[in-house]
Amino acid sequence: MSPHIRTCCFLIAFVLLGCLDASAQTTRDGVIAIVRGDYDEAARILRPLAEEAPQPDPIAQFFMAMLYGSGQGVAMDPIQACPLFLRAARSPNPFTNQALTLAHALQNASLTLAPLCVAMSTDEYRSLPSTSIALGRNHSVVVSPGGVTVNYNGTRKHTTILAGGVGWTFLPVRHLELAACRPPGAARHFIEFFIWSPDETADQPDWKLGWIVFEVVGAELLAVTSEPNLLTSPSPSRPAALDVDRIAQVRCAENGEAEWAVLTAPVRSAVIPAVVQR
Known part of the structure; x- marks a missing residue:
């Protein structure tokens, strides 16, 4: 059988x-x-x-x-x-x-x-936290340990994301809706992951804070940026809570364009081009 x-x-x-x-x-x-x-x-x-x-x-x-x-x-x-x-x-x-x-x-x-x-399958392994996010009517995102699924007007599309490791800590998944950026009148949806991971290459116990950003356009999940080391904390245990908005942001720039920005040294940013929804 x-x-x-x-x-x-x-x-x-x-x-x-x-x-x-x-x-x-x-x-x-x-x-x-x-x-x-x-x-x-x-x-x-x-x-x-x-x-x-x-x-x-x-x-x-x-x-x-x-x-x-x-x-x-x-x-x-x-x-x-x-x-x-x-x-x-x-x-x-x-x-x-x-x-x-x-x-x-x-x-x-x-x-x-x-x-x-x-x-x-081990208890010590941590991967993307399971989360459901409503973006609008007939439009949602489901985050699971194996990746992200976008549901849009009856279409379901899954993107595998292999992010995880022993001892990693994922902060709560963030959804950001930008309605004031270009193109005018169009809301843009961004999904952000902030991740603490132990730095096994360091001589002393260190923790690194990483940042992964995606934009959701219709049923598509588009990679925006991945910053593996926003900052390092020399500590044997995972650092306490911190205000991540003071470290990295997705925002509207002064010229009206959406951009991602790292606010810690070295400070850097880049425009996020608008993608026409198919």
Whole structure:
């Protein structure tokens, strides 16, 4: 019997036999949504239980990995599916063996993915935080550990972003809407990631603050800039909170153009050309 068919059998048994107790009712709701074919609703329910909860539900992780692996309800993302399968297999549950089988199948399919899958499944590994951002009507962004998905007027487009590492800390994802820049009357949407990462090359423990900026234009996610070292903090532990707007910004320049600017030495900036939405 193929893994896919075995999964379908497990899924039916899971729902009919009620292997979840009442405390996990929301996971049950997500699985029932899968059974009735409402994959968008299933992803909405299961993602926070699998990726954001302090103690993620391994069964929610398994079925969220299935959605990532099949591209149903979310953009297809094997980079996110593989470590979720491994995490789902850590504790005994009805899908432990199935999760391992599917994770190993993904690893065997890609020599590049195999070591990344193992690294991303560890508790110490940190990657993009799961976040949903509404940009406007029928326009949204979903950030997941495997990248960014833009939903625009029924079109879903995923961009893989391999940003993460052991001990990294991601500050809350920032969405900036600039309505006063050129072109007149057009709002521009920017997504910013600020990341603390330990500098393993330094003689003494150091932390580096990085900055990655994208612009969302329709269904497209466009790279704006990537600054791996805005500043360095010589400290054995991650620095306390800081005002990142005093370090780097996306803003309207005096000439009306949108620009990114690094405000720490060496100070630098560049215009962000407007892209015509297709």
